[in-house]
Amino acid sequence: MSTGGTFPEQTHVTRLYDRLDELRAQARTRLDAVLATTGLGHQGLMERDVTAAELSRRAALLDSVENGLCFGRLDMLAPGPDSGPDSGPDSGAESARWIGRIGMLDGAGDFEPLLIDWRAPAARPFYVATAREPEGVRRRRHIRTSGRRVTGVLDEDFDGAAEPFGDAALLAAVTEARTGRMNDIVATVQAEQDAVIRAGHRGILVVQGGPGTGKTAVALHRAAYLLYTRRERLARSAVLVVGPNPTFLRYIGEVLPSLGETGVLLATVDQLYPGVTADVAEPPGTAEVKGRLAMAEVIAAAVRERQRVPAEPWPVAHDGESITLDPDVMARARALAREAGLPHNQARSVFRARALDGLAGRAAARFGADVLDGGSLLTDLDLATIRDELAAEPAVLAALDELWPALTPQRLLADLWSSPGRLAAAAPGLTEEERALLLRPGGHRGWSAADIPLLDEAAELLGVDEDARRGAEEAAAAERAEALALAQEALDIAYGSRTSDVDAEDEEAETLGVFDLVDAERLAERHAAVDHRTAVERAAADRTWAFGHVVVDEAQELSPMAWRVLMRRCPARSMTVVGDIAQTGERGGAASWERVLAPHVGSRWVTAELTVNYRLPAEIAAVADGVLRHIDPGRRAPRAVRASSVAPWHAAVAPGELARAAARLAGEERALVPGGTVAVLAPEPLAAAVSRWAPDGVEVLDPRRAKGLEFDAVVVADPAGIVAGSPRGLNDLYVCLTRPTRRLGVLHTGALPEALNGTGLVPREV
Template sequence: MKGEQEYLTALYTRLDRLREHTQDRLDQVLHAAGLGHQGLSERDTTAAELSRRLGQLHSVENGLCFGRLTMTDGRRLAIGRIGILAEDHESDPPLIDWRAPAARPFYAATGARTEGVRIRRHLLTSGRTVTAVRDEELGAGAVAGESGGPALLEALNAPRTGRMNDIVATIQAEQDAVIRSPRAGVLVVQGGPGTGKTAVALHRAAYLLYTHRERLAREVVLVVGPGTAFLRYIGEVLPSLGESGMLLATPAELYPGITADRPEDPRTAAIKGTAAMAGVIAAALHERQWLPEDVLEIDHEGEILRLDRATAERLRRRVREEGLPHNEAAPLHRALVIDALAHGIADRLGAGVLAPDLPETDLPQTAAPAVDGEAADDPYGDAPREDAPLISEDELEDIRAELRDNPRVSAALRRLWPPLTPQRLLTDLFASPDRLAAAAPQLTAGERELLLRAPGGGWSPSDVALLDEAAELLGADDRAEREAAAAEHAERLRLAQEALDVAYGSRETEHDDGSDPESLHAFDVLDAETLAGRYAEEDHRTPAERAAADRTWAFGHIVVDEAQELSAMTWRLLVRRCPARSMTLVGDIAQTSAPGGARSWAHTLDPHLGGRWRITELTVNYRLPAEIAAPAAEVLHAIDPALRAPRAVRSTGVPPWHRTVPAAALATEAARAVAGERAAHPAGTAAVIAPPAWLPALTAAVGALPRVSVVDPRTAKGLEYDIVIVVDPHSMAPADRYVALTRATQRLGLLSPSRAD
């Protein structure tokens, strides 16, 4: 241990120097003066990278080095959370990043396949002090088993803190293969409770960022978890691995600008999650692209213009053929209608159109429909009489301009093709029985009744995917944003020109007779446009912050935990957010509790990915001792006899217990049971898991006890505790009961109300 302590001390000395050097560089960059626009931009980029690096160097203070390999060729390699180069940048690095290819044997080597490793050493540390050394000899005579041996068991038996710890020091070969799997494509990781699938997914995200740093740092890795409690639970894992640039979100947080916390009937949420809702939203949008029953009359300068249904329908069909999102198609629809109205006015005047050369326009080069609905034989309506006056294209454009300026025409256009937001489309749809009946005839009357609600009241989590679907169909209506940007640019341009005018007026004319060709002024090398550009506001947000605010962001990789719970509509959202189809999906089919959740991976994913995904399975249970794993396996068999329970690797000698008590005493008995188990196992965390109906009484009885959570099975999903008391397990759905029985790492008790109750 003495030699390892000396080596560790030297590593921390090197780490401190790197921190000081990085801080000095950051200070220099931030205090740099006299920079132009380009220099300021480069300074900000450099400062952001140095800040990220400094944060990484501080994040690895604990557990900097956790292992060493002695190879059969005599080389010795130290493995740690980050890589540290030698000071001369040429010698062998004193510390190798756990994600580097050279570190792979630390996780992959076994007694049967040594990967060139003779001794694998685990270092246990507290702060900067080595507290223990655990060696495994590989090769001839080695005993096969889980890598890490005692170090792994110490980690598994350690008290829980309420936060997930990283497993970087004890990753097993099965897990390492998943972590280092290629980035391309969609990888499904099926794993039962306690197999470490969440930790594996997070370590895989860190590994991919290390391996594809430039791309993924720019495009961002999105980690989707089932709820905010879960995200808090895993929140320290990635920073402890030196990674802080990922975006963590729940499905309810995937539509920027809204808070999706509206309570909702689970039956309503189930309907909203079905794939059929994509068609419902599309139909609702088509219904908003309005047609008059017979004729739409528009007052224009005292004249009544008439747009009949046949013409309006023909124009609508022409616009739809372009395949543009609704709001982005509005200018085309507007131009076509105005053009039709303008030709109608020309026809009413009895005039033909002289010189039918079309101006440069985005409009299709097709015949404009007559306003009265009769198709014309010539491009612009009925052929004029031989003695009819002719108007030029310029005069026709004047008519169009007058129509565009007419507020009544604009109102008619908005009625025919209204500007819509996703929020407005869904609010109007869910508030109207008639709109729902028209858009969703495939739903039963009872299902449509569940979707009905009054306007206002906010948005539910199941609305998020529907809003995203609507946004995809609508596209952006960014006219106001573009107008504001243009006004802002014009103001910057005005101020820049004023500054140059002042500079020109204050030049030293008495010494500046133009005879010195080397004499330059600001107005000689800058124009107003260039100067205005220098003062344009820079976006200093990190890529993750920008991604969180941008619904259309294309993520470089997406990690989904508890993937079996997602609805078909949420899958549509996620697939849109990752055009590269680079995803890691972890979950357990046996734990599916959401009504629209997965019953098989193929049934869930094939509609969105067309079979282009691969699956692997984690088979070892590191959380549950064998005593708890056995009854959990019985529940799993009842859910699906074809599913295999993961193999437990440890035993505590403490079997779970089951007691029946009167229902009136259940909450009191739960508190007494927690206190008794806590006396036998004082360290760590405890939880009482019960159906939602029991939570108020249990919270009142147990809430005063320290480090005890009272949760329902769905909230507990993905979490773990040292001690678990399950209340009324047989009233839970099988999947929920399976979740409840698989949260404990040490001790498990079950309390049921007596039958008479």
């Protein structure tokens, strides 16, 4: 890596930033002009808002690529006549490809590419060219910048003049201190990763990779690549990125914006049900039961149980007398409603209609006419009159609503969890102990993360309450009528003002006024609310939104019921599924990708495996590999690309000193990685105790919240407690050991867990 001084690349980089400033100014000038436009009709206002939104997005994109705008250059074989092996970096311009975050053309009118978007086919050799297969590249140059200044370059020559040393750029990136936020890897994507990012598969692509293989970054860059190659469709439908917890989402939150992409919704599964917040914690055993696939049938049975038939004839007041709701008539109405194939709330109108038909027949029988047996002496008009009278009888409607009530998902589940009888009827396949885990005898106290997929399942089965929908439509119609009346009143006032001020014989009376150009309907439309939300904002508020592509990170942790939620959100089944089966920690998590995906897509999915570990030094990787062999002897750990001179250590302390010692040692580690990040990873109860002693700048997390994160230094406290803490405790320990990029310490009481023996941990006195 050449550093210091002035680099020839600075001239072109300066030109790029000048062009960036021009494009920004143009976008903002156009935006200001569009927003200043007035006097438009309703259609014009809509078009103006669409244009303004696009210009705002363009301006935001240009702002987001300021840092690291250009990071590479390719000098291609068969360049211009003045180029050769000894030519300078700016010779043979027609053969040079400058690679960066976005594509830019010059502003001179000849539309020469000043910068090639890293996702464009022309940029691919920057990531895949090797000395053996140079892809037409004579030289690859890595460019490092600070702000708008070139600070260093690294060359790889593929013409035999020098031995390529491309790992230097990669190693410089992976050994940098962490900041607490994930950085993009656009300048250092490796060939194995590039193949996944640009994979042409349009269905479900599973990216399996061990810790440190960059699978999260690869998945995010793949999302950016798809937004580039399928812009028109994905811009309308948006992309969803699902992570395991809010901490993880904050950690990755800046990656896609730094790549110029903002049309992406980041969420956890429990954030995908608008209007409901999962703020109740519950035992892992309860969450595991709620996450089982069998719960789909439990919810379906709970819905069916609310579609009742009276056990005995049910007298209901009508017209001063009593009419009977016979079980056989109600059973026939229920059967016809179920056969309609509609969600519960929509089928409710079918049930009510068929029940009223039957009740009208029973009412007609009072007049000696057996309608049900075809012997009626009444006319159709007579029967319709009787039916209308029944439909207007509050007591009758109340009885029918009790037999087939309008339900919300929240009411269905709250009633189910609070009633042992309802739960037993809906879940006969669960044991008594399992049903006890689900019950909330004290009533509804809020929703847990495991409840959200069940609410979503219920919403699918229940559908929209038709009465509520009609009420909303009627309210909207009334609001529109009021707006029209107000608009007409305003026009009448304007017209009256003109006729009072202008003599009918005056030629000025021929002058056009507001009432000549705009009628009441158009005036009302001008003041109607316009939805200015982006596709992402609308998607976040709409449970039924269909995303164009979904990225699922730490996918091995999701329950079968959570997968049903995601499959509904992506009916096209265009997904990038990212995870590592060896890191599964949740009780209901994945044992294999086949078991996860087969219920939804059969065998229509493909796997790509990442095999290189960029995060862990070889010394720390050896410790983690020892645990991996105990989890699955047949699984191969990813290969570490670097070694370190710092050996991972372990130390024993007295049980009562564990929390304080972990906090103190983490503080010492922080001093050894200036500017870096440090974490203590411990079982949940111990983590709470360590937090009370931890110095500023040290994060304290349990294994679940540490998933997907990385730190410069990690102290793992109480490994035996981590292993004993769950049925997948070894997986949790493996997660903890694979978080550090530079330094690892293990603090324990008593002997080390067997899985850590002989792994290279060096004893330390504390």
